[in-house]
Amino acid sequence: MDKLKPKGKIEAYHHPAAGWGALKYVAINLIKERVSGGNYRTLFKQNQPDGFDCPGCAWPDREHASTFEFCENGVKAVAAEATTKRVTPAFFAANTVESLMKQTDYELEQHGRLTDPMVYDALTDRYKPIAWDDAFALIAKHLKALESPDEAAFYTSGRASNEAAFLYQLFVRMYGTNNFPDCSNMCHEATSRGLPTTVGIGKGTVTLEDFEIADTIIIFGQNPATNHPRMLGELREASRRGATIVSVNPLRERGLERFTSPQHPLEMITFGSTKIASTFIQPKLGGDFALIKGVAKRLIELDDEALANGTERVIDLDFIQQHTMGFNAFAEDLRNESWPLLETESGVAREDIEGLARIYANGKRVIATWGMGITQHKHSVQTVHMLSNLLLMRGNIGREGAGLCPVRGHSNVQGNRTVGIEEKPSQAFLDRLGKVFNFEPPREHGLDVVETVEHMIEGEVKVFMGLGGNFAMATPDTLRTFDGLRSCRLTVHITTKLNRSHLVHGENALILPTLGRTEIDVQNGIAQGVSVEDSMSMVHISYGMNKPASPNLMSETAIIAHVAHATLGDDKVDWLAYAGDYAKIRDAIEQTVEGFDQYNERIQHPGGFHLRVASRERDWKTDTGKANFMVHPVQQDTPIARAKAQHGERLMTLMTTRSHDQYNTTIYALDDRYRGVFGQRRVVFINPADIAMLGFKNGDWVDMTTVWDDGVERRADHFRLVEYDIPRGCIGAYYPETNPLVPLKSVGDVCNTPTSKSIPVLLHASSEPLELPAF
Numbered sequence: 006m007d008k009l010k011p012k013g014k015i016e017a018y019h020h021p022a023a024g025w026g027a028l029k030y031v032a033i034n035l036i037k038e039r040v041s042g043g044n045y046r047t048l049f050k051q052n053q054p055d056g057f058d059c060p061g062c063a064w065p066d067r068e069h070a071s072t073f074e075f076c077e078n079g080v081k082a083v084a085a086e087a088t089t090k091r092v093t094p095a096f097f098a099a100n101t102v103e104s105l106m107k108q109t110d111y112e113l114e115q116h117g118r119l120t121d122p123m124v125y126d127a128l129t130d131r132y133k134p135i136a137w138d139d140a141f142a143l144i145a146k147h148l149k150a151l152e153s154p155d156e157a158a159f160y161t162s163g164r165a166s167n168e169a170a171f172l173y174q175l176f177v178r179m180y181g182t183n184n185f186p187d188c189s190n191m192c193h194e195a196t197s198r199g200l201p202t203t204v205g206i207g208k209g210t211v212t213l214e215d216f217e218i219a220d221t222i223i224i225f226g227q228n229p230a231t232n233h234p235r236m237l238g239e240l241r242e243a244s245r246r247g248a249t250i251v252s253v254n255p256l257r258e259r260g261l262e263r264f265t266s267p268q269h270p271l272e273m274i275t276f277g278s279t280k281i282a283s284t285f286i287q288p289k290l291g292g293d294f295a296l297i298k299g300v301a302k303r304l305i306e307l308d309d310e311a312l313a314n315g316t317e318r319v320i321d322l323d324f325i326q327q328h329t330m331g332f333n334a335f336a337e338d339l340r341n342e343s344w345p346l347l348e349t350e351s352g353v354a355r356e357d358i359e360g361l362a363r364i365y366a367n368g369k370r371v372i373a374t375w376g377m378g379i380t381q382h383k384h385s386v387q388t389v390h391m392l393s394n395l396l397l398m399r400g401n402i403g404r405e406g407a408g409l410c411p412v413r414g415h416s417n418v419q420g421n422r423t424v425g426i427e428e429k430p431s432q433a434f435l436d437r438l439g440k441v442f443n444f445e446p447p448r449e450h451g452l453d454v455v456e457t458v459e460h461m462i463e464g465e466v467k468v469f470m471g472l473g474g475n476f477a478m479a480t481p482d483t484l485r486t487f488d489g490l491r492s493c494r495l496t497v498h499i500t501t502k503l504n505r506s507h508l509v510h511g512e513n514a515l516i517l518p519t520l521g522r523t524e525i526d527v528q529n530g531i532a533q534g535v536s537v538e539d540s541m542s543m544v545h546i547s548y549g550m551n552k553p554a555s556p557n558l559m560s561e562t563a564i565i566a567h568v569a570h571a572t573l574g575d576d577k578v579d580w581l582a583y584a585g586d587y588a589k590i591r592d593a594i595e596q597t598v599e600g601f602d603q604y605n606e607r608i609q610h611p612g613g614f615h616l617r618v619a620s621r622e623r624d625w626k627t628d629t630g631k632a633n634f635m636v637h638p639v640q641q642d643t644p645i646a647r648a649k650a651q652h653g654e655r656l657m658t659l660m661t662t663r664s665h666d667q668y669n670t671t672i673y674a675l676d677d678r679y680r681g682v683f684g685q686r687r688v689v690f691i692n693p694a695d696i697a698m699l700g701f702k703n704g705d706w707v708d709m710t711t712v713w714d715d716g717v718e719r720r721a722d723h724f725r726l727v728e729y730d731i732p733r734g735c736i737g738a739y740y741p742e743t744n745p746l747v748p749l750k751s752v753g754d755v756c757n758t759p760t761s762k763s764i765p766v767l768l769h770a771s772s773e774p775l776e777l778p779a780f
Contacts, residue, residue: 013685015704015727018678021278022230022237024265026678027077034081034673038088060086060164060416060522062668064233065213065539066612076234081666081673085502086521087551090117092503097123097132106508109779110478110741111672111686113503119518120555125510132507132516137559137567140515145571147468147495147513154181154447158457158466161187161426162473163418164522166535167544168590169561170417172583173472174425175593176569178435179444179577183451184466185428188669189418190454191479194756195380196411197422199389203397203633205626208419208618210408211372212541216243218406221368223251223361224282225293225392226378226762230260230679231665233412237264241279249364252282254378255290255660256690256737257730259679286361289352289732290658291763293379294388295639296351296358301395302339303362309340319366324400328623328632335394335634342639350639352732370406371396377414378660381762383643386755390635397632403623413540414669416522420538423616424598428453434598441596444577453757454480455749461489469511470497470568472561473519475670477506478780481747481759482719499564501554504670505780520560524549528563529585535562536591536608538616544601545613562587644751648712648765654734655699656712657691659764661740661747670741677739682727687777689768690729690737699768703728706773709738711746712765719746723774736766742780 020026060082096116102125105113122140123132135143148157159177161170174185189197197207204210216222216239229236241264244250252261263278272278288296308319325332348355365371373396379388393402393409401407413419425434428451435446452460458480460466469476469490480486486509490496493511500507501521507514520526526533526549534546559567566584575581583590588605595604600616607614625631649656663669664677664686676683680690689707696703705726711719721743731737740761751760 013675014683015681015688016683017681018259021263021265022260022679023077023234023267024273024278027267031077031080034084038084039090040084040087062233062235062414062416064235064412065541065543066545078231078234078668082668083523085114085671085673086118086523088117090115091554092116092119094121094123094134101130102132102508102510103130106505107779109672110505110670111675113505114672116503118502118554119500119516121557122518123516125514127512135515140517141567141571143513143515144470144495144497144568148180148572151467155184155451156466157182157468157470158184158186158452158460160454160457160469160471160474160476161185161421162471163188163414163421164416164473165421165561166417166537166547167420167424167594168535168587169472169565170421170426171424171594172562172565172569172590175438175442175578176565176573176580178438178446179442179569179573181447183428183430183447183449184457185426185451186454186457187418187421187426188414188474188479189422190757191759192377192414193380193411193418194758195385195389195753198756199386200393200409202627203390203393203635204402204409204620205624205632206618206620208542209410209540210402210618210621211410212543212615213239215372215406215408219243219248219370219372220406221249221251221364221371223253223365223371223373224261225253225373225375227254227374227376227412228256228258228260230258230264231663232376232414236412237281238266238268240264240281241266244279244281249284249368250282251284251286251361251364253286253288253293253296255287255732255735256662257285257287261285284361284364286353286357287730287732290660290735291382291384291643291645292351292353294350294384294391294637295347296353296361297388297391297395298339298342298639299344299347299351299353299355299358300362300365301391301398302342302344302347303359304366304398305336305339307362307366320398321400325397328403328625329397329634330629330631331634331636335636338636346639350641365395365399370404371399371401372406372408372410374410374412376412378762380756381753381758381760383751383753383760383763384640385753385758387635387637387640390637394634397634402632403621408621411540416539417537419540419542420536420544423538424594437597441593442577455752455757455759458482458486458489458749461492464492467494469493469495471506472499472565475504475506477509478504478670478741478744481744481751481761482749483741483745483780485717485749499561517564518555518558519564520549520553520558522547522549524551524553526560528560528587531586533560533587535587536613542616542618543613544608544616546608562590644713645763645765652712652767655767656734657695657736657766657768658734659709659743659746659766660735660737660762661743661764662737664739667739680729685725686739687724687742688727688738689724690727690731692731692733692735693728695733695736696726696728701726701768701770706771707768708771709743709746709766709768711748712767713748713751715748715750717748719748721745723771723777
């Protein structure tokens with residue numbers, strides 16, 4: 006797979022989202038992955054009560070699902086698992102790690118499914134086969150040799166099931182550490198840390214049924230057409246019944262303009278479509294806090310006017326008095342806030358802020374959804390607080406058809422956190438875990454993702470184990486992350502397909518191939534189901550349908566159980582019994598985690614069951630016993646502001662983003678058709694006026710360097726400028742290619758999430774390359 010001179014094209018996409026274009030790309034992916042005809046039937050069981058949960062996004066399923074309850078990107082995820090392409094021991098014998106490192110992430114993805122456990126051989130720079138028991142013994146040897154359990158870190162991807170995640174955290178805590186870096190640390194951690202302060206729990210308060218009666222839906226920093234395509238079905242129905250939908254995003258995304266539903270034949274046959282958003286607000290990167298505060302300020306102004314005129318109040322005074330604390334201080338702070346400051350810091354004109362305030366004030370049932378456009382900034386927790394404040398002002402939490410809706414990315418990232426994948430566990434959870442399993446769990450907080458990388462670099466984390474994911478490419482400061490992983494004594498990856506993390510390895514390294522969620526998992530002669538929790542706290546069971554890619558695969562749950570058995574023995578826990586019957590793990594979860602009463606019984610109900618979210622019922626689990634308004638000033642002393650003071654208007658603020666043909670770090674293809682990009686990934690979306698100001702032309706090639714104060718050079722070379730509708734001073738580019746530009750120390754306050762949506766960079770002229778970098 007040669008990296009020749011790029012042949013991609015930039016061509017505006019004028020069609021609605023989904024529709025015939027989606028069906029075309031579904032067919033292309035099934036053919037490209039060489040999915041056997043017999044496995045096509047799998048699609049009709051995707052997100053069905055008697056089938057499997059999509060291994061892609063965390064958007065919830067309908068209890069009474071239609072026949073076609075899958076989307077284009079869900080098909081890509083399924084096709085990637087159901088591919089007939091294989092990575093066998095012969096493949097590794099023919100390829101050194103050094104040679105594989107020269108391949109792009111897309112090329113690595115295209116090799117197919119891993120078939121056998123492999124161990125790194127330093128003498129040949131190749132992976133070679135290893136027996137499963139020998140692999141477990143090697144892991145146990147390294148873990149037992151550490152001076153402290155805190156010298157190991159255990160990463161978790163959001164695709165892991167509740168059963169695997171619970172067993173994983175039990176094993177690791179019995180081993181003696183809370184070092185649980187996970188994908189939440191890099192995405193919605195601001196939500197998980199911000200909402201408990203305001204409403205008492207770090208989860209959303211809505212269900213799909215609320216979308217059916219909401220009259221206003223405001224979408225902050227989220228691109229559903231690519232990241233949660235099935236959400237467009239809910240938005241379509243809302244739009245058609247007259248609900249107001251607003252997009253708040255620096256990029257005007259095609260999928261929120263018009264949508265053609267493949268599930269509605271008449272719309273397909275007539276080439277019709279449905280308008281989704283009626284209003285588009287485009288704040289500058291990092292401007293959401295000031296924008297939301299501006300909307301809240303305007304509400305207070307309108308309410309003060311109503312009070313003076315004796316007309317109906319704009320705020321929900323009864324709700325505020327009965328259910329909240331801190332409103333008076335919050336309102337006074339809003340009255341004293343400067344409109345010019347709010348306009349400047351949001352990048353949105355006052356008239357547009359006031360227009361959004363009118364939309365919000367007119368709504369009787371308002372849902373606010375958000376994605377990583379809100380959570381990957383320095384002041385992301387404060388922004389989550391302000392968004393919560395906004396909904397509290399009009400009683401839009403704990404009301405039917407209204408509420409907070411953080412839309413998680415990976416399919417079970419929320420479930421992982423619920424069952425214990427948490428580097429900062431509550432003492433109550435540890436108490437229950439220790440009581441159920443008769444041991445004393447470690448009490449000190451563990452390491453998150455950024456801290457894990459820092460400790461690896463310093464030589465303080467010596468063993469790294471990854472339950473899924475692509476840690477090397479998902480993390481910030483790519484080259485420093487590489488240094489950290491390579492300093493480890495042992496790196497272990499439980500995975501379905503080859504990725505770069507397996508090539509950036511420790512002194513010793515293992516690749517342990519596992520079953521995918523689409524595959525039949527038989528233990529002791531009985532097909533096992535696994536459960537997941539979606540973005541709206543629905544827990545449902547998932548059964549694989551396809552024959553395993555190789556007879557030498559083990560399930561994630563079984564791998565974890567065998568590692569635990571080899572490391573800790575079975576004095577306190579019969580690990581292998583859990584591996585043989587996942588219902589026993591669910592029984593243990595029921596004993597340990599609140600809300601899982603009659604877990605095995607309720608999971609059999611079509612669609613599963615809803616985990617209670619106290620704030621949905623206006624039961625506030627905060628220190629005050631009420632929902633709390635939080636007061637925060639507009640922060641002006643930021644890394645972006647300091648860099649701009651030094652470099653002026655030439656300083657650009659970079660946001661990393663996905664293309665339509667990727668999911669997290671997995672690259673399925675090289676197109677991003679909704680944004681008009683085809684056959685390439687090294688592009689920079691930039692305002693045409695900024696191209697002219699910088700002295701470039703549309704289509705020029707540039708290098709990017711980060712402006713930071715630690716003396717480390719961070720650069721990403723050879724990117725093609727693409728004119729785009731994005732605010733001045735802001736640019737966008739795909740990750741993981743631009744992750745090397747994100748400093749490890751550039752993190753959100755409180756949450757420690759990498760600020761991947763607000764990186765200060767400079768653009769420099771670059772020659773058009775004959776060969777593009779691998780990453």
